Amino acid sequence: MLDIPVTTVEQGVSDAEVAAANAQPGTTPPKRFGFFFWCCLGWLALIALVAIFAGMLHLDPPNAPYYTPIAVNAPPSFAHWLGTDDSSRDVLSRLVYGARVSLVIGLLGTAIGIGIGGSLGMFSAYVRGKIDAGLSFVMYIFLAFPAIIAVLCILEFWGHTESHIVVILGLFSVPFIYRVTRAATLACATKEYVTAARSQGATARRVLAKDIFPNVIPALIAYTVFTFGGIITTEGALGFLGQSVQIPISSWGNMIGEASGDLNATLVFILAPASALFLTLVALNYAGEQIRLRFDTSEQKL
Amino acid sequence: MSTSAPDTAVAPDAGTERPTSGELLEVTDLRTTIRTPRGPLVAVDGVSLRLKRGETLGIVGESGSGKTVLSRSIMGLLPGRGTMLTGSVRFDGQELVGAPESLLRSIWGPRIAMVFQDPMTSLNPVHRIGRQIAETLRLHLKLSKKLANQSAVTLLAQVGIPSPELRARNYPVELSGGMRQRVMIAIALACGPELLLADEPTTGLDVTIQAQILDLLAEAQRMRHMAMIFVTHDLGIVATRTDQIMVMYAGRAVEFAPTHQLFANVRMPYTEALLHSTPRMGNPSHTRLAAIDGRPPDLVSRPPGCSFAARCPYAQDKCREESPMLVADAAEPDHFYACWYPRGTSTPVHPQGAPSDA
Amino acid sequence: MTRYLSQRFAALFAILVLISVGCFYLVHLLPGNPAASILGVTATPQTIAALDRQLGLDKPIYEQYFIWLGHILHGNLGIATPSRVPVTTIIGQSYKLDVELIVISQFIAFLIAIPLSVYAARRPGGFLDQATTSTSFALFCLPSFIIVLWVVNLFTIHWHTFPGPGTNPFPTGGSWLSNIGTNLYVMILPSLVLAIGSIAIYFRLLRSEMVFTLQEEFITVARSKGLTTNRILWRHAVRPSSITMLTSAGNNIALLITGLFIVEVKFALPGLGSELIGAIYANDYLTIQGIALVAAITVVVVNFAIDMILPLVDPRIARA
Ligand SMILES: Nc1ncnc2c1ncn2[C@@H]1O[C@H](COP(=O)(O)OP(=O)(O)O)[C@@H](O)[C@H]1O
Ligand code: SF4
Ligand SMILES: [Mg+2]
DSSP states (O other): OOOOOOOOOOOHHHHHHHHHHHOOTTTSOOOOOOHHHHHHHHHHHHHHHHHHTGGGGOOOOSSSOOOOGGGTTOOOOSSSTTOBOTTOOBHHHHHHHHHHHHHHHHHHHHHHHIIIIIHHHHHHHHHOHHHHHHHHHHHHHHHHSOHHHHHHHHHHHHOOOHHHHHHHHHHHHHHHHHHHHHHHHHHHHTSHHHHHHHHTTOOHHHIIIIIIHHHHHHHHHHHHHHHHHHHHHHHHHHHHTTOSSOTTSOOHHHHHHHHHTOTTOOHHHHHHHHHHHHHHHHHHHHHHHHHHHHHOHHHHTO | OOTTOOSOSOOTTSSSOOOSSSEEEEEEEEEEEEEETTEEEEEEEEEEEEEETTOEEEEEOOTTSSHHHHHHHHHTOSOSTTEEEEEEEEETTEEOTTOOHHHHHHHBTTTEEEEOSOTTTSSOTTSOHHHHHHHHHHHHSOOOHHHHHHHHHHHHHHTTOSSHHHHTTOOGGGSOHHHHHHHHHHHHHTTOOSEEEEESTTTTSOHHHHHHHHHHHHHHHHHHTOEEEEEESOHHHHTTTOSEEEEEETTEEEEEEEHHHHHHSOOSHHHHHHHHHSOOBTBOTTSOOOOSOSOOOOSSSOOSSOTTGGGOTTOOHHHHHSOOOOEEOSSOTTOEEOOSSOOSSSOOOOSSOOOTTO | OHHHHHHHHHHHHHHHHHHHHHHHHHHHHSSSOHHHHHHGGGOOHHHHHHHHHHHTTTSOHHHHHHHHHHHHHTTOOOBOTTTOOBHHHHHHHHHHHHHHHHHHHHHHHHHHHHHHHHHHHHSTTSHHHHHHHHHHHHHHTSOHHHHHHHHIIIIIIISOOSOOTTOOSSOOSSOHHHHHHHHHHHHHHHHHHHHHHHHHHHHHHHHHHHHHHTTSHHHHHHHHTTOOHHHIIIIIIHHHHOHHHHHHHHHHHHHHHHHHHHHHHHHTOOSHHHHHHHHHHTTOHHHHHHHHHHHHHHHHHHHHHHHHHHHHHOTTGGGO
16 A cells, blocks of 8 residues: 555646635644754754854863873873873864864855855856857866865965865855855746746846845755755764864864774764764754754645 | 547456445544644535436535545545544445555555646656566566556557557656546556546646547546546536535535436536536637636634625524534435525425525 | 667767777876886986987877877877886786676675565565665675775684685686686686675665565556566566666676775785885876776776666667
8 A cells, every 4th residue: 555645637727626616725834943953953952152262261271281191092081071082182172163164164165165166056057158159068067076085186376275265165055055046046046936026127136136035045055054064074084084174173073083993082073073063063954954853844844 | 539449458456356336435423623723624524425327426626625635535635644534434345534544555556547737747657667667566466577667658648648568668758738637547557547636637638639639538447447536627528527526615515416417407606606617618728717716715713603604695693603504405415515695496494594594 | 779879879989089089188287207217217317318309298188198198099008117117018907807706706795685685675674675784784884995804804814715815816827717717717706895885775776676666557557467476586576676786787897996996905806906006106197097097098988888788778878
């Protein structure tokens, strides 16, 4: 037995009419974000606050060794909640300051990606025609190109600074955001009110700003969140390969990479940054998915 | 039309003795409740009907009146979760409501088949049409692949598809709407069903094609002694092609009569309204019957009284308070209607409380 | 159909040209001078200029491009600088290894993702659906570099089920059968790590498409023909639902390369990733260029192949 909702296919018009007739205003229960969604936001808020106010937490300096020979690879203790690493640095402190690096790279990279990819996507879908085809083709090539190769080369030759990582990861997220924004814009640009606005001679900028942008925002928010997660993951991978910010500066990725290469490291050193990263990615992806589902009418009926 | 090709390659019923007359289908108080976010929706509300072998019943009603849900409920073709079916459907003496899916599967295809409304969405887009026909033949009649394919070609020829050998290798995208509906009919007819449910089989097609499909169905029915339930929103279509007509409104049967009696003496105001809004033959069928003002009631929270009261020009206070029962006409015992103040000629006889104050 | 094919071929050609230009330029974008790095510390302006002339680096850039393209088309990727070995020799073995890793991992991914999504979609919201959906979501959020640590620790260090990092996947000396056996034994674990991310992606896509397809009218028609549920799921619903998954498999290859590099490093496998990192450290421009070129072409060709397969899977594709 296939357990799927009953569907009867009607002629388009009549179905909408029937649905409208049956949908008494106000009686449909509004779709709410569930408990887990708020947990995710809570976690994100927590790590954001911790990263912002890291300086006020009275932690040991994250990058300076603690110069006590006994503290090398020390297990968790009251003084060092997560222990110390092979250079006697406080792991909790490195985790907190690492959050700063990961989050800042994620945030700024996303800003670049959304800024460029989002506006190009909307523009492309709005003008259609040759420009659209050309842009889409270029983006398609970038999507096909294994970004990691270019990223590794460029970082090696430019230097592994935070700003380079931000710019490069941001730029390489452009094609992805371009594609989804373009699709979302196309979907709403064909709606009646937009066509009407265009036919009444509204300027392109006005139509984009007044009619299209507000309707693309929900999709854009969701994909902003996904991109954020994607960039943090990529930064983590680079860090793991030792190709992100350089030791002694910590990011979650390079902490995992460093600890996994050190046979004396205890499990906590891997587990702590790995869990932080995993929970953050769960929070981002879940929240993004909920936002997308909530605003995407085409999937709501599933 | 080239549909008169003899039934040679596909004569599944040739060997088996099959009665050509007698009671085939008996539906009693069928009720279908669909779970929706707003609560249970009673899409079919206590419908009863009978059908003899070889006869045709027309089910007519506006869009949303429950025709599709009714025809699928009769077949048992509803998802298990989310819908509840009560009442009884006896098909050739066998109860289908609550029957295990395996029994239903052995009936679907060889004994009851359905032609669906929208030919553009009802064929599998990734299978060749020949295969879609042959599939049932292989499953139910245990034909070999080769024989099933040959029979599929014969069936395509019977439903009037030119160069059927070539067409059998086409995908649905390569066919027009009318052609696809013929393929759909060929699929339904493949195993020689005793009952064919046709759910608005011509609604999406243009008028000339519509007439051809109707003729095709009529001819197939006559040659195979097949009973048919013909669902439509267009009274004009069923006027000449059915033995009985059931008019549905808001999930209920509101008028039920032999075809000639219904047209001679319409009793129910809703039927009357349907008749007035029926496009004349020859008008494009796409003109929707929007002529009846207002909307059908909310089936989740049905107002008390007659469902049609909000739109009925003859409605009185009683209509809004008490629901009229389906009762037999005094003069024509085969003619049933549900209305307190019926149109037409003869005096209504209501079991409880005749309209003395009318 | 012809239109679809010719469009795809034109696109393939254009992309290959652009990629070759990109890879050609990559080397020119990088700082430093190839001739200088070939000659090393002994370089003098005279010897550099001489070598430039010898390498054709004094010619106009477009001319250099066509000369380079001519070499590429003859399978000549140049000579790697520090080792003086042809780049094709260096890349050849690692490329074979990476292709094998990707092929096995994608095979595993489809083998697991397809049945799971088919049965999960059968009852949306049911137990199996919820369990698989949340598991795949968790796996989706687990970066490959965390998965790889787990897997290596559990299977090689803790349980010794599989050979640890550094085992040679291409043994010589045994019979060909035992060599293949050893090879698979070494490759299965890294492939599995690589597969996990893909499983999560393919599951999500196929499941949601399946749920959608199962609501289509033609599925009801299939039921009305009396077909069994399994037949409907596998014969009628999977194919029309699989287009998004297949397309994403193409896009996924580009993303998979990041995971591939991580797996190579962690399992100490001599693949393109290890070569690339080595070449970057050694300023070995031609090897970097060769790897970028080979990887990009592979991604493009895989995508093209998928584009060719799509109309066979769903005949609606070629007509859109
Ligand atoms: N899957 C469903 N979920 C909720 N309501 C449904 C569903 N299918 C049908 N209905 C409702 O059942 C009623 C009857 O629909 P239907 O049988 O399709 O009407 P008809 O075929 O006469 O146009 C309508 O009010 C419709 O909204
Ligand atoms: S019972 Fe009343 S409202 Fe209903 S159809 Fe008859 S006259 Fe109209
Ligand atoms: Mg209907």
